Amino acid sequence: MKSTINDVAARAGVSIKTVSRVINNEPSVRPATRQKVMDAVEALHYQPNLAARNLAGTRSYTIALIYDNPNAYYVIDMQNGILEACKARGYELLIHPSNSKSTNVNDELRALVEHSKVAGLVLTPPFSETQSVIDEVKKLGLDYVRIVSSGAAEGDEDNCIQVDDTAAAFDITKHLIENGHKRIGFLAGGEEHVSTHGRLEGYKEALQQAGISIDPDLIIPGEYSFDSGVSGAKALLEKDNPPTAIFASNDEMAAGALFAARLMHIEIPAQLSIVGFEDSPFSRQTWPKLTTAHQPNSEIAKCAAALVLNKARSKSASESASANKDAGITKKFVPELLVRDSTGQSPA
Amino acid sequence: MKSTINDVAARAGVSIKTVSRVINNEPSVRPATRQKVMDAVEALHYQPNLAARNLAGTRSYTIALIYDNPNAYYVIDMQNGILEACKARGYELLIHPSNSKSTNVNDELRALVEHSKVAGLVLTPPFSETQSVIDEVKKLGLDYVRIVSSGAAEGDEDNCIQVDDTAAAFDITKHLIENGHKRIGFLAGGEEHVSTHGRLEGYKEALQQAGISIDPDLIIPGEYSFDSGVSGAKALLEKDNPPTAIFASNDEMAAGALFAARLMHIEIPAQLSIVGFEDSPFSRQTWPKLTTAHQPNSEIAKCAAALVLNKARSKSASESASANKDAGITKKFVPELLVRDSTGQSPA
DNA sequence: AAAACAAATGACAACGCTGTCAATTTGGCG
DNA sequence: CGCCAAATTGACAGCGTTGTCATTTGTTTT
Structure with a gap:
């Protein structure tokens, strides 16, 4: 036994x-x-025994993941990363999907904390970037880590794992520029996401650095969805002076853009280059495979979880080596350019 | 407090x-x-308090979900369904992703049971259809529910939630036949999945019933993947006498088939009808949207979880109404035909 | 070498619940 | 009315840990 x-x-x-x-x-x-x-x-x-520990101790051995994200790939990656960190430290994970439209997240948070003693929270976008949620978490006195786009870290860097969308978008755009592209369309994601703004920022910076003027006409607002990619790309390609490359704000949109181009009998990448962002399975389920920026979601989540776990632990009165506690935890990620088959030289 | x-x-x-x-x-x-x-x-x-209950009681208030499935959509749906059932009954869910290639599932199972007292297990394909895993679960004396394709329920119906792939495939094929299609290609999924065989079976039955002879040349082996859908469809469409419709064994393959057709400048559905299976988000991220069979994964999972919970509970000595215990739990699902835009009248 | 202090260890009571079994109440019946 | 079995209720001991605080052991200091 x-x-x-x-x-x-x-x-x-x-x-x-x-x-x-x-x-x-x-x-x-x-x-x-x-x-x-x-x-x-x-x-x-x-x-x-976890139950005994939770019962006897003042601290708990359970952390929770709160999310409201329609992207299953993203959620699974997050989950796996957190699970890995939990397993390594003997913690348990409570999964809490939430629908910010139909329910009040703050109420749910309160219920969660009251019911199960929870040691800490991992918050993902959009919750991680929503002030009211952050406030509630703080009010509840919970340890938390927010996975956010760099812009949203503000004065809360200690509690954030940042993803530098701007830097990655800069790299992607630069890749296109180096391939001779001068007219680059940009399909923006949802306004409510901080990442949307970060990615646009990186795009602009790269153009400016290359001395290419920014044409507002080439920046199409949208959402992080396939349909939005389709319509955005169409709008771009039907212009009198269409771009030779399209930067879609995520892979799903890029897949949509690819589709729109195909409908218009435009060859990829010969006549048009397309890039995505995230390196989700989407980017491999298109033909040609998408050039994109690899965002290591699982690794990001693992770091976030490890960080929460450290916070929770350091609260417990006696802690030996609090010095190099956070060793091995990356707090800022820059998605890396991944050149595949959807980008090539600009058709002169 | x-x-x-x-x-x-x-x-x-x-x-x-x-x-x-x-x-x-x-x-x-x-x-x-x-x-x-x-x-x-x-x-x-x-x-x-869950911790106290787990500690004090002989029975546990935790069930586990064991899976090894690359399809994030599927996993998330399952998870949400189970979570719902758990919440309703005050149980907790332990998520256990596993990789049958890199680790021995049976060892993991044993560790899981020894470490955390687990009341029951929900098994999804392929584990739910793997005899060695089932044997181990039984040996451990665990309550379990298998989510399986009908064929795999054998004499274990009490512990299964069945999905009748054959019936659904029959309906889909019939839909194509009713649209005048006589040459219908079939793209099969992975051999190791019981569902693969069930779907093929339904396809054949429908043809037979309509008096259409089965052309083995139109049945292409493959896997449940986008790439497999692309190559399978290509093989089909490059034939001298190509089919006027393609039944892809899941939405991902159907998306691949759609893509292949597009590459060959074949209009959908005017020149070719394509159907998928599962009604995953995939089927809505294509253009045109896919006709498919709606497989209510979340609902299926919810029933599976409810069933496990009942099993676990009835073990506890005193049980009042064990008669209509399983009321409201559907044990057999038939995915329902969902006609969208990728199918139409046969040209000719 | 004894006194004084610090470090290391242990005894024991929680934690919030369930299981066992004994005590009490109820209701039926002679 | 009183007696007995059955039904209802309660007292109390765990479950496997952690937290508190007392005790023991080791190390200095003088």
């Missing part, structure tokens, strides 16, 4: 409290004793 | 044990007493 802390204590010849100290990495345990205990833990394959 | 069972007991003027009886729906509580307690529960917004 499963072994308990008593078994370990007996085997190591110490009290259960000492075992508790060792497995919680508390100070005031002699190295020799610590070793004895760890050996016993090893031998018995001991794993602390 | 959060109220406990003691608060409720005090307010209702009974012992905590009686409160426990009421919230667990145990018999032997006088209606009047029950009411008093329920009023107190109501007034105090009492919610039983």
